[in-house]
Amino acid sequence: MKKIAIIGGGIVGSTAAYYLSQFDKKNEIQVTMYDDGVGQATKAAAGIISPWLSKRRNKKWYNLARDGATLLAKIAKNTNMNKDIYNQCGTIITRDSPKKLNELYQKAIERNKETKTIGDVYQLDAEEVKYQIPLLSKSVPGILVTGGARIDGAKFAEHLKDIAKLKNLTIINKKVSINNRGKIQLGDDELAYDNIVVATGAWMRNTLDNLPLKVDIRPQKGQLIEISVNDLEQNKKNMPVLMPEGERDFIPFNDGRLIVGATHENDQGFDLKPSNEVIDDLLASANRLVSGLNQDNLIKIKVGTRAYTSDFAPFFGSIPNYSNIFVGGGLGSSGLTTGPLIGKLLANLILKNKKIDLEQYRKPINNYIQSNL
Ligand SMILES: Cc1cc2nc3c(=O)[nH]c(=O)nc-3n(C[C@H](O)[C@H](O)[C@H](O)COP(=O)(O)OP(=O)(O)OC[C@H]3O[C@@H](n4cnc5c(N)ncnc54)[C@H](O)[C@@H]3O)c2cc1C
Structure with a gap:
């Protein structure tokens, strides 16, 4: 049994959990999500999904947002979301x-x-x-x-978590940290997982604070x-x-x-x-x-x-020196659009599923998270 922890139940964590449940055809994965639910961007967002005419010039961001918008429509259809959650209203x-x-x-x-x-x-x-x-x-x-569409971020995330709970997801509404051994720390308990996904939005720097890393995220x-x-x-x-x-x-x-x-x-x-x-x-x-x-x-x-990075671009992947810890963050003002694709790509990376050209979507992760050692 592969044990995976997700920290953060916003759109990135929820979509990662959803795909980890859908990819678990042989009942070999156990997923535990920790979320303290404080100030989640996903719950507060306006919900506009319309990246195509943005003035932004970053091609990798555009690829991520364009394919993210397409993925959102697909998830909405495949999971029978009602129009309160996802509405392609133009x-x-x-x-x-x-x-x-x-x-x-x-x-x-x-x-x-x-x-x-x-x-x-x-x-x-x-x-x-x-x-x-x-x-x-x-x-x-x-x-x-x-x-163009509008989504209700909170309901979108809940809907996907509800589906994942039917398969392999357990949610614990508590704050956790990653300790200096790269393990999850819940109060006095150190918990062992095969993989950890850090999807803590603007709080990612705090979550990774005990590791010798420099994280480029600001709220x-x-x-x-x-x-x-x-x-x-x-x-x-x-x-x-x-x-x-x-x-x-x-x-x-x-x-x-x-x-x-x-x-x-x-x-x-x-x-x-x-x-x-x-x-x-x-x-x-x-x-x-x-x-x-x-x-x-x-x-x-x-x-x-x-959560913003210095060049306003999101990042995702495994982090330097800790190959079992994955992050998806820095989504800025378009994270409802890019977040689901990042969640899906993270699930694929963890399970080493089919090869996808990730470089069309991201700059090197070292641009955002560097080892201090
Ligand atoms: C006002 C506003 C309007 C927006 N409008 C749009 C829009 O129209 N379209 C669009 O595409 N995007 C929009 N966005 C951006 C989008 O909402 C975010 O980029 C996206 O929701 C980020 O998702 P996330 O999963 O990375 O983080 P979050 O949604 O912030 O989730 C992170 C979660 O991690 C939890 N957490 C943090 N630390 C810990 C810990 N140590 N232990 C346990 N849990 C922890 C937090 O409580 C939170 O629940 C908007 C954002 C805001 C704030």
């Missing part, structure tokens, strides 16, 4: 100038040739954008990609608001996500909720307190698109901690 990305809009359209057409998941691509005028999202009081032209606070737009009668259809130029992202639900966010706060460490100025700022952004919103419309505020 994404509209706006641009103020016709030149920039046309450039975006050309990019979408190009990307459409290399991935089907992007779906159909349409150039919309301001009226057509408003037709797609009737609750907008102000709209500008945009590009609609029908393959970034993110806040978003959920507001009620119930009184707006037009709000009846399955609306696309809106990524408006110069404003916060805008995620409308057909039950009268609207998510607006998120912030990127680099100087707040692991702080999880909502801040009034940020709420005002997010409400103001929402008000520029839907008039008449105020504090009474506020349903809740979500706060989470993203």
Whole structure:
């Protein structure tokens, strides 16, 4: 029996657990997940899956995000996720100038040739954008990609863990560390596993603290608001996500909720307190698109901690000098999109499954985790 521990039950840990359960055809694997559930980015995330028109130039990141978006659609289908968890509702990305809009359209057409998941691509005028999202009081032209999706990160992770629990996963809601012998330490107990997956997001540096390693991860606070737009009668259809130029992202639900966010706060460490100025700022952004919103419309505020590396790229694989310890981290602001593929690749690596060209997705792990010895 192979014993595997996963530390962290966000999207990376949950997807790794899901694949470790699916790959365990001969009942030879036991998986234990440790998760303390504090400040998980996956629970706080906005949930936008739409990487194709990103301004980022990192090709490896794009490959990971593009194939991640495709994998998400596949997991949703194979595991019968309902639309509360994964909804391919489309994404509209706006641009103020016709030149920039046309450039975006050309990019979408190009990307459409290399991935089907992007779906159909349409150039919309301001009226057509408003037709797609009737609750907008102000709209500008945009590009609609029908393959864009929104997911509920918390429900997505729970759904996959529930499936894995039916096979070989046990979850222990406790904080653990890795001791200086590279073993899991739970209170006074040292626990032995064949492999350990460290999927602790922004906390990865703390998790690996007892090992002679230098880990390039920093936390970034993110806040978003959920507001009620119930009184707006037009709000009846399955609306696309809106990524408006110069404003916060805008995620409308057909039950009268609207998510607006998120912030990127680099100087707040692991702080999880909502801040009034940020709420005002997010409400103001929402008000520029839907008039008449105020504090009474506020349903809740979500706060989470993203993990960033110095070059903003995620990393995954086994770590220097500890070949049985695997990590997946530094996912930044697109981790719901890249996380499931990283989880799957980690499961493949641990089980030494079929050979996959990993270098299309990642830079060397030494760029992010170095031995101090
Ligand atoms: C406000 C916000 C909005 C976002 N919006 C989007 C979006 O629209 N689209 C997108 O693609 N991405 C988005 N992201 C990014 C995405 O949410 C993250 O990149 C992704 O969820 C990271 O997943 P993870 O599994 O690496 O880490 P996490 O989800 O943070 O999970 C790590 C887990 O490890 C646990 N843990 C840590 N240390 C220990 C320990 N010692 N012992 C036990 N457990 C431990 C934590 O409690 C946590 O549960 C957003 C993030 C935020 C914060």
